[in-house]
Structure formats: C-alpha cells, structure tokens
Amino acid sequence: MTQGYITIAQNNSQVDYLEQAYALALSIKNTQSGVNNLSVMVDKHTLQSVKSRHRKVFDKIIDMPWQDDAQAEQWKVNNKWKIYYVTPYHETVLLDSDMIFPCDVSYWWESLREKDFWSATTTKTFRGDNITSNVCRKVFIDNDLPNIHNAFMYFKKSEISSEIFKLAQVIFQNWQRFYHIYLPKSKPTRVSGDVVFALAIKILGYEHLTTRKNMENLPTFVHMRGELQGINIYDDWSKNISSYITSNNELIVGNFKQYYPFHYVDKDWLSDEIVKTLEHNHA
Amino acid sequence: MFAHNNTEIDYFRMAVVNAMLIKKHLGTDVTVVTDQHSLDYVTQSIPRDQIDLYIDNIILNHKDSEFKHKNTKVYRDTINLQKSLSFYNLDRADAYDISPYDETIMLDADYLILGNTLNSCWGNKNPMMMNYTWQDINFNRKFDLDRLSIASITQYWATVVYFQKSAYAESFFTLCKNVRKNYAYYKNLYRWSGSTFRNDYVFSVAAHMLHGLSDKSLPELPFKLYKSFDFDDIHSVISTEEIIMYLEKHDSPGDFLLTRWSDLDLHVMNKWAINRASSKFLEISL
Numbered sequence: 413m414t415q416g417y418i419t420i421a422q423n424n425s426q427v428d429y430l431e432q433a434y435a436l437a438l439s440i441k442n443t444q445s446g447v448n449n450l451s452v453m454v455d456k457h458t459l460q461s462v463k464s465r466h467r468k469v470f471d472k473i474i475d476m477p478w479q480d481d482a483q484a485e486q487w488k489v490n491n492k493w494k495i496y497y498v499t500p501y502h503e504t505v506l507l508d509s510d511m512i513f514p515c516d517v518s519y520w521w522e523s524l525r526e527k528d529f530w531s532a533t534t535t536k537t538f539r540g541d542n543i544t545s546n547v548c549r550k551v552f553i554d555n556d557l558p559n560i561h562n563a564f565m566y567f568k569k570s571e572i573s574s575e576i577f578k579l580a581q582v583i584f585q586n587w588q589r590f591y592h593i594y595l596p597k598s599k600p601t602r603v604s605g606d607v608v609f610a611l612a613i614k615i616l617g618y619e620h621l622t623t624r625k626n627m628e629n630l631p632t633f634v635h636m637r638g639e640l641q642g643i644n645i646y647d648d649w650s651k652n653i654s655s656y657i658t659s660n661n662e663l664i665v666g667n668f669k670q671y672y673p674f675h676y677v678d679k680d681w682l683s684d685e686i687v688k689t690l691e692h693n694h695a
Numbered sequence: 696m697f698a699h700n701n702t703e704i705d706y707f708r709m710a711v712v713n714a715m716l717i718k719k720h721l722g723t724d725v726t727v728v729t730d731q732h733s734l735d736y737v738t739q740s741i742p743r744d745q746i747d748l749y750i751d752n753i754i755l756n757h758k759d760s761e762f763k764h765k766n767t768k769v770y771r772d773t774i775n776l777q778k779s780l781s782f783y784n785l786d787r788a789d790a791y792d793i794s795p796y797d798e799t800i801m802l803d804a805d806y807l808i809l810g811n812t813l814n815s816c817w818g819n820k821n822p823m824m825m826n827y828t829w830q831d832i833n834f835n836r837k838f839d840l841d842r843l844s845i846a847s848i849t850q851y852w853a854t855v856v857y858f859q860k861s862a863y864a865e866s867f868f869t870l871c872k873n874v875r876k877n878y879a880y881y882k883n884l885y886r887w888s889g890s891t892f893r894n895d896y897v898f899s900v901a902a903h904m905l906h907g908l909s910d911k912s913l914p915e916l917p918f919k920l921y922k923s924f925d926f927d928d929i930h931s932v933i934s935t936e937e938i939i940m941y942l943e944k945h946d947s948p949g950d951f952l953l954t955r956w957s958d959l960d961l962h963v964m965n966k967w968a969i970n971r972a973s974s975k976f977l978e979i980s981l
Contacts, residue, residue: 539848643845667884667885667903
C-alpha cells in the first residue's frame with residue numbers, strides 16, 4: 413500500500429502556487445520520519461515553470477487531466493475532484509499548497525487509515541487553541557453541513573471515496589445549481605472546495621463515515637486566516653505577527669512553536685528567505 | 696509566603712494572618728520571606744510570640760533599593776482610593792532556592808486560606824502546578840486577564856504555586872531568574888505592556904519556554920483560583936472559615952453586593968481590606 417501527500421499548483425497572475433507547493437514539499441521532506449513524499453498536479457501553464465529544483469523534491473509532477481475547469485477563475489479550486497483519479501498512492505492526503513509541515517505527523521497515518529475518507533473538522537490558532545469562531549463557517553452552520561476543511565483531507569482508494577469524488581465532480585461542475593437547491597439558508601458567492609466536499613458527504617449521508625466528533629488533534633492544522641486568531645487581525649497576519657523557521661525546522665509564530673501542519677493562507681508570508689531556509693535545512 | 700511592606704500596606708501582617716489560617720486549616724509548616732524593616736514594623740503591633748506561633752521560619756532578604764523605588768503599582772481600596780506605591784516582589788523567583796521543604800506551596804500573602812483545599816496538592820504526580828484558569832467571585836463581572844496581551848501567551852497566576860524539589864522545578868525557577876534578569880527583553884518578545892514588574896508574567900513566560908513554546912502546558916492546580924478585586928472590600932470576618940465580602944456591582948461602580956464566602960480560599964486583592972480585617976482574624980484565632 414503506497415502512501416503520500418498531494419497538492420494542486422495552478423499559478424495565476426498574482427500567486428506562484430508552484431513555489432508554495434515546493435516549500436510544502438521541502439518542509440515535508442525536512443520533518444516527516446514516515447511518509448514524506450508529495451506529488452503535485454499542475455496545469456499546462458504552471459508546468460512550464462517547473463525547474464530542476466522542483467523535480468528533485470516532488471515525488472511526481474502530474475499533468476492535470478482533461479480540460480482545466482478553473483481556467484476562467486482566479487481562485488482555482490475547481491479541479492480538486494481530479495485528485496482521486498491522478499493520485500499515485502493507495503492512501504493520499506490532499507493538502508492546500510499554502511501549507512508547510514513544521515512537525516512530524518507521520519504517526520497520524522496509522523489512525524487515518526481507520527477510515528476510507530477523513531477530513532479535518534477542527535482547526536487551530538497559532539497559539540494551539542481550537543478555533544471556535546464561526547465567522548467563516550456561516551454556510552456550514554446555516555445549512556447543517558459537516559464542518560470539513562479540505563486543506564487536509566485523507567482518502568484511500570475505496571468505494572466510499574470514489575462516490576464522494578464522483579459526486580464532488582458533478583457539484584464542482586454545476587455548483588450554482590447545487591448551491592441553489594441544497595444551500596437554501598445561505599450560500600457562498602463562489603465555488604468552495606470545503607462546501608463542495610461537505611455537500612457531497614451530506615447528500616451521500618456519509619458524515620458518520622468521514623468525520624469524527626470526538627477527535628480534535630488529528631487530522632487538523634493551524635488555520636492562519638487573520639480573523640480566526642481572536643486577536644483583532646483582519647488582514648494578512650504576517651504584517652502583525654513575527655515568525656521564523658529554525659535550523660531544526662521548527663516554526664515559531666508569535667513566539668509559539670507550531671505543532672501541527674501550518675496553513676499560512678497569507679501569500680506574502682512565504683518569502684524567498686523562508687524558502688532558502690527550507691532549502692538549506694533540506695540540504 | 697513573601698511579605699515586603701511598603702509605606703501603606705503591611706504585607707507582613709497579612710502574612711501573619713494567613714499563617715494563622717494555614718495552621719488552622721492545613722496544619723503545615725509556614726515560612727515567610729521578608730526584610731528586617733517589615734519584621735520590625737509588625738512586631739510593634741503583634742507580639743513576637745504570637746508571630747512565632749504561626750510562622751515556623753522567617754527568612755530575611757535584603758531589598759534591592761533601586762528596584763524598591765523603581766517598581767510601583769496602583770493599589771486600590773475600592774473605588775474610593777487609589778495610590779501608586781512601591782511593590783517589592785523581586786525575590787519570588789528565588790523560592791526554589793529559599794524553600795526548606797521537599798514540597799512547597801508558594802502563596803501570595805493576600806490569598807486567604809479559608810479551608811483545607813490546598814492539602815490536595817501534597818504528593819501530586821506533577822512536580823509543579825499553578826493556575827491559568829480563575830474565577831471572579833462576582834460572577835457577573837468580566838475582566839480580560841487571560842493573556843499577557845491579546846496576541847500573547849496565556850497568563851499563569853503566581854498567586855499559588857506548588858512545586859517539589861525536582862529537576863523540573865529547578866529548571867522552571869532557573870528560567871524565571873533568567874526572565875527576571877532580562878525582563879525588558881521578554882516584555883518586548885511576549886508583548887505585554889505596563890511598567891510594573893510582575894511575577895505572573897515571569898512565571899507565564901517560564902512555563903511557556905519550559906514546554907517548548909507551547910501554551911497552557913504546565914499542569915494546573917487541582918482546584919479553582921477564586922478572586923475578588925481591589926474594587927471589593929471585606930465587610931466582616933465571621934470565623935476563620937468565613938468572611939462576608941462587599942463585591943462591587945459590575946454595572947454600578949461604587950455600589951456593592953454582600954456575599955458570604957466560606958470554606959474556600961480567596962485571593963483578596965484589596966490589601967487595605969485585609970489589613971483592616973486582620974485584627975478580627977487574629978482575635979478570633981486566640
């Protein structure tokens with residue numbers, strides 16, 4: 413049974429997602445004692461930016477199959493359903509590219525494989541507290557959706573996962589119609605990976621098979637949206653909170669060491685200096 | 696306990712009262728760390744043999760005169776009085792070296808022992824414990840004291856600290872001494888404001904550092920830390936287990952609720968109130 417992480421990198425005019433995926437791959441290589449391979453799915457445009465340094469750290473660089481469903485979008489999440497079909501692993505964790513791993517979570521895999529599909533439902537602040545703010549989850553609460561975060565989403569090749577991804581494909585490709593029918597109380601104005609997978613799980617009646625309410629510390633991640641931190645930050649957090657990566661690959665944010673995968677969200681955080689530190693640590 | 700008087704607050708007198716309460720409810724040895732001046736002053740009002748009845752060891756420390764003059768804080772006696780006075784609290788981080796005991800509970804002198812709750816600490820598997828959770832006994836009030844500052848670490852209260860002679864506790868107090876020595880640096884690093892040197896901050900930073908820069912990792916004491924504030928007052932002392940408090944109404948400053956409080960220890964932050972109640976406490980103890 414092969415295992416690995418996978419992410420999607422589709423550069424747009426403003427953000428170099430490939431570089432984010434590269435930093436993610438370096439951090440995984442630097443910190444994971446067990447599963448430490450990251451594959452990346454890229455579109456044709458992003459593929460042209462792939463350099464030899466990228467090829468050295470990615471396990472596989474996968475051409476995005478079929479047409480690019482996000483071609484017209486600036487926020488490119490529409491192709492997430494394809495991951496099930498392109499992953500080279502029997503067991504996969506899908507990650508957002510704007511994450512890094514500052515700690516070893518290899519032991520999570522033993523627990524993750526208890527389910528066919530398992531998404532994070534609890535996220536953390538940089539101080540390690542569970543995020544209780546519902547400010548970004550109104551749609552989920554209003555429409556009684558499972559509170560999943562697909563920035564860290566485990567699945568194995570299985571009937572359940574296959575069904576979820578098949579339905580996710582249909583929802584991604586017809587999201588306005590699905591939102592209209594299935595999200596009567598409030599609906600996002602754009603397609604969201606979290607909402608699509610939550611909706612797929614709800615329609616299939618798989619909440620109990622794909623989430624666990626009694627576990628808060630795995631799978632999870634630090635979610636660095638400013639307004640979730642409880643400290644009156646509403647824009648990019650890196651302007652207000654200092655952070656650094658040590659030579660031991662520890663990530664310190666606001667003087668708190670990070671003990672979970674770190675979803676930095678703020679695109680400006682990933683500086684050349686941080687990438688160089690990760691490269692140096694990897695070397 | 697540590698007790699260093701200033702020009703208005705007789706901390707040693709508070710310590711004598713609390714030592715009496717400790718003897719009554721816990722039956723343990725009591726050591727008070729003080730200075731010669733504070734000791735001399737209290738013996739003018741409490742006979743030495745009564746002091747010795749309650750306090751087993753008195754350890755005299757020299758005050759750092761520069762710190763004494765520099766470190767001040769605002770003391771309040773309800774809404775009616777507030778004064779900026781010297782606050783001498785520099786030697787708390789030395790508790791590990793000073794304590795003659797294998798197991799120690801370090802207390803603020805104004806944490807009145809009204810029951811035997813503290814006895815639940817002895818022999819604990821944790822070599823060190825202190826609280827970050829606390830409860831205002833006026834449950835309607837809300838003070839934002841949970842963190843050193845909004846983006847900083849959780850604040851532990853050095854009001855009650857349990858520790859065993861152990862490598863762990865020794866490391867903790869070594870870190871405390873380092874934070875004390877470099878207070879300005881850590882203040883900047885952990886982003887707290889205010890000019891008063893506070894052991895709550897020193898101990899919070901040490902707890903955070905000792906546990907790999909993670910929050911809330913030092914175990915808490917096996918009981919709640921109950922607090923009244925300096926806006927409140929002691930109405931009367933009923934017994935060594937029971938007092939009646941004036942608690943300022945949260946929506947009406949200067950007006951009070953009467954609250955009977957018994958059998959549970961209480962942090963009474965209004966020092967004048969304890970000094971006023973001290974004679975009654977000492978009287979009923981005899």
